[in-house]
Amino acid sequence: MATDFKITVIAHVFNESALIKHWLIHHKRLFDRGVIIDYNSTDDTVSIIKSICPEWKIIKPTEQFGECVNQIHDIEKHCRGWKMTLNITEFLFIDDLRQYIINFEKNNPNMDGIRTRGCIIVDTDKKCLNREEPLIIQYTNGYFEEELTQYKDMNDLSQYCSTESEHITKTATWIEMGIDGRSRFLHKRNTGMYLQGRHSTLHENVYPRNTKSCPESDLILLYFGYAPYDICTTRHANGCTDRTRHLNIDKIFLEHSKISYNLMKDDNFKNMLNCIKFKYTYPPPPPPPVPKPKSAVPVPVPKLKSAVPKPKSAVPVPKSAVPVPKSAVQTSGVPLPLRTIVNKTKINQINTNNIIKLLYK
Numbered sequence: 001m002a003t004d005f006k007i008t009v010i011a012h013v014f015n016e017s018a019l020i021k022h023w024l025i026h027h028k029r030l031f032d033r034g035v036i037i038d039y040n041s042t043d044d045t046v047s048i049i050k051s052i053c054p055e056w057k058i059i060k061p062t063e064q065f066g067e068c069v070n071q072i073h074d075i076e077k078h079c080r081g082w083k084m085t086l087n088i089t090e091f092l093f094i095d096d097l098r099q100y101i102i103n104f105e106k107n108n109p110n111m112d113g114i115r116t117r118g119c120i121i122v123d124t125d126k127k128c129l130n131r132e133e134p135l136i137i138q139y140t141n142g143y144f145e146e147e148l149t150q151y152k153d154m155n156d157l158s159q160y161c162s163t164e165s166e167h168i169t170k171t172a173t174w175i176e177m178g179i180d181g182r183s184r185f186l187h188k189r190n191t192g193m194y195l196q197g198r199h200s201t202l203h204e205n206v207y208p209r210n211t212k213s214c215p216e217s218d219l220i221l222l223y224f225g226y227a228p229y230d231i232c233t234t235r236h237a238n239g240c241t242d243r244t245r246h247l248n249i250d251k252i253f254l255e256h257s258k259i260s261y262n263l264m265k266d267d268n269f270k271n272m273l274n275c276i277k278f279k280y281t282y283p284p285p286p287p288p289p290v291p292k293p294k295s296a297v298p299v300p301v302p303k304l305k306s307a308v309p310k311p312k313s314a315v316p317v318p319k320s321a322v323p324v325p326k327s328a329v330q331t332s333g334v335p336l337p338l339r340t341i342v343n344k345t346k347i348n349q350i351n352t353n354n355i356i357k358l359l360y361k
Helices: 020-027 045-052 069-077 097-107 145-150 154-159 167-177 229-238 249-258 267-277 338-345 352-359
Strands: 007-013 033-038 057-059 082-086 090-093 113-115 117-122 141-144 185-187 220-226
Touching: 007 020, 007 069, 007 097, 020 045, 020 090, 033 045, 045 057, 069 082, 082 090, 090 267, 117 145, 117 249, 141 145, 145 167, 167 249, 220 229, 220 249, 229 249
Parallel strands: 007 033, 007 082, 033 057, 117 220
Antiparallel strands: 082 185, 090 220, 113 185, 117 141
């Protein structure tokens, strides 16, 4: 059994700057590589991806937003090993994905993939998101999707749901039929053979066989479609979500809040969260910018006179005791050298007296 396989995550984004940082930090330690389909985001989504996961690929879409099954199939064909396609609101809830796959292949040699168990996270307290702490630690209220299918009659949910909106009852019906839910597919086949929405697959050798949100699966997927409250309402207003963007998000949020509870009461959830939170490596917040000092005005430095005066020449230079006649002066006024004067008189042997006589002649 090979253990050096690659694990790839694929996602599509549009203006997801509010959640993309948490999603990347959470999944980059689980997956070896990632491929992001960017639908021409106008915020800083792409720059965040490049800063946190610079080695991941960012590509352009070939289909409309929300209808990218064919493009995902094309991407998966070029990704050997195990692969999974997620939304930015979906967080794979596991501490060591590689070891999980190794154990799964050992215990299920004939299976080609695993379906996740959906868990809906709801911000019932409407608290603000701390962008410097893991998202999954801050919000732990919600419910498991298969709990919606435990009702004998879907009308039993009316005690939780308003009469004006039937979003939860419709979701429960779709989960019962196996056409909705957060049962994403982690597999090693050439493609996932997804149906539209990627909520189900045509592959047969898949664990578990139950398609009703896979309650038997121990691979949990957290869905942050209703947490944090301020971000989920903004995403719906900006069209970043799926079919619920045309519905009243406040009414839907209220319905989900009524059936939510503290998930820390579930031992499996609590134990997994305790394992994961110690493996997070959130980068520290950047230090505040240091203000640049104002340019100092240069102060002129006065020139100091030398304390030691220059020494005067101890030996005075004597003036010539012999006056130089005007005839011996050049036109420029500079006296001719003595040797020149002597040479002009053609005297071979001279003494001082002869020179004086010659000059005064």
